Amino acid sequence: MNYWLVKTEPETYSWDDFVTLGRDHWDGVRNYAARKHMKDMKVDDLVLFYHSNKGKDVVGIAKVVKEFYQDPTTEDDRWVVVDLEPVKKLQRGVTLQEIKEDERLKDIALVKLQRLSVQPVPREAFHIIIEKSEK
Known part of the structure; x- marks a missing residue:
């Protein structure tokens, strides 16, 4: 099993939005390094869900439920998505500052x-x- 982290701006797509959907594809990635990581994701890998910009904290755990396929938001076949499902919300968010201090x-x-x-x-x-997150 591998472990990953995905980042999103909570004003655009939050953990609560993700939970409401129950399952979603992770789209809009337009960075070659990030794309490579998405191609390496396997079913049941665990994923930390990170709120960037506002909050700057890890707020939940998701899992990969479908490996990479063509990003449906573009006709450019260079870009891919994976499907994720929420596993659980963390007891408390772990901030970037806490992570940097460890x-x-x-x-x-x-x-x-x-x-x-x-x-x-x-x-x-x-x-x-x-x-x-449990402290």
Whole structure:
């Protein structure tokens, strides 16, 4: 199993919007590195759902329920989507500041490559963030 993080602006598409839909494709990615990560996602991989700009915190866990396919929002066949389903809302959001302050998380993409909208998360880092949400 692999672990990932996807970023969204909550004013545009929030965790609550995602939960209301129950399942959705992750679209609009127009970055080659993020696209590569989406192509690497497998069914049942777990995904941290991160609110960017406003909030700047990890708020929930999703899972991959369908591997990559053509992005239906464009005719350009270079771009793909994956389908995600919500798993659970975190007990509390884990802020970017908290993540940056934890020495164990200093090398994750969220800290080093903040603009990347889809990124891998090491297994240990995933579990550290979940533990932080439970405190």
